[in-house]
Amino acid sequence: MTPLAAAYARCRELNARHGRTFFLATRLLPPAQRPAVHALYGFARWADEIVDSGTSHDPARELAALERQLGDELAGRPTGHPVLAALADTARRHRIDPVLFTDFLASMRMDLDVTEYASFTELDRYIHGSAAVIGLQLLPVFGTVAPQRHAEPAAAAMGRAFQLTNFLRDVGEDLDRGRVYLPQDVLRAYDVDRGLLAWSRRTGKPDQRVRRAMAHLAAVTFAVYREAEEGIRLLQPVARPCVRTALTLYRDILHGIASVDYHVLDKRVVVPNARRLAVALPGLVAARAARATSGRLVWHRPDATGRI
Template sequence: MSDLRAAYARCRALNARHGRTFYLATRLLPPSQRPAVHALYGFARLADEIVDSGAATDPAADLDALERLLADELAGRRTGHPVLTALADTARRHRIDPVLFTDFLASMRMDLHVTEYASFAELDRYVHGSAAVIGLQLLPVFGTVAPPAHAEPAAAALGRAFQLTNFLRDIGEDLDRGRVYLPMDVLSAHDVDRDLLAWSRRTGRPDQRIRRAVRHVMAVTLATYREAEGGIKLLQPPARPCVRTALVLYRDILEQIAAADYNVLDKRVVVPRTRRAAVALPGLFSALAARAGSGRLAWNRPDENR
């Protein structure tokens, strides 16, 4: 196995282990596109582990070192780091703007010192780098049937929707790390503060004020999914089943939150396996049909040679 192939295999393993819902959706992509998606996931996971695993003695320094290594890889200087090797190869093949990686790392650094956000406008500055740029990174991998700029708003919206969903699902876990991602003005409007969140997390007891705040953020998240959904038709047909499946499965997390009566501080909701299979199977048939009929309307076609 070549070093590059091994690097991509490492990223695939990270995706399969840590991003089960997203990994399931990637199985609907043409095989030629999957390695790039795994590489982008692998890099995001690498940075996330520096920030949140607790293993790093100086996470800020580790993020700086990661950024320097990435710059070396993007400049053609091999570092021997498998995830960065795969990422740099993906960035070159698909002409991904390096600024998107810089913006991502900037948001990861925010997690080291920012513990709450005053409003959605303030939160969105964080979410741009932590999630919207992921959608923009994936766009040249998937390809579009129109000028890419037309698809960029929806691609960024999908990243934001996924991140907001994570915030809602992981309120309790984030609170354990000292962070609150739900905007403070929304919480205050429903008479919720950190002490109330901590009480509910500690006791497992629900509170109507927290329920109302969660419903408020969920409504914003659902609107963001609607914005993102309209962009699926702008993608190359082989990528659409993957993106649609990921969207549906992640949006289903919100349904699970509602089914739990918005009591998510002491538990982590998941989409049942039966539901994941029910969504993925039609997606598989759509993916096979799209692959059979694709290749005639490309605006931009990624380099698929590997």
């Protein structure tokens, strides 16, 4: 195995271990596209571990070092780190705009100091770097049947929908880390504050004020999913089953949150394996059919800036 192949294998291992839903969806991609997706996931996971694992003595310094190493790799100066080697190769092959990685790391740094967000406007600045850019990074890997810029809003919306779902599912765990990602103006509108969230987390007791605030935020998130879903038709057909499966399974988490009446402060909602299989199997059939006809499709390749 070459060093680069080993680097991609390491990223695949990270994806399989830590991103079960996303990894399942990547199995529906043509084999040639999967390594790039694993590399993008591996980099995001590495940065997230620096911020949230609790094992770093100086996460700000480690993030700064990571950004410097990434710059070296993208400039053709190997650092010896397998995740960065795979990421840089992916970025070059698919002409991914390096600004998307810079924006991602900027949001990771926000997690070191920002513990709450006053409004959706402020939260969206964080979500752009932490999640929307992931959708934009993946877009040139998946390919489009229209100019890429037409698909960018929906790709960003998909990352945003997944992140908002995470915020609702993980509100209790985030609270344990000292963070509240739910917008403060929405919480105040329902008479919810950090103290009430902490009480519900500690006691396991539901509260109608929390339920109403969570229901409001879930409704916003469902609307973002609808925006994201509109963009699937703009992707190359071979990528659509993967993306549709990932969207469906992640949206199922949101449905699961609603099904327990938003009482998630002391428990974690997961998609049952039977449901995951029920979604993945039709996706596999669609993926095979798309691959059979892919040779007749027009592939819109981005230029060096990531655009058509």
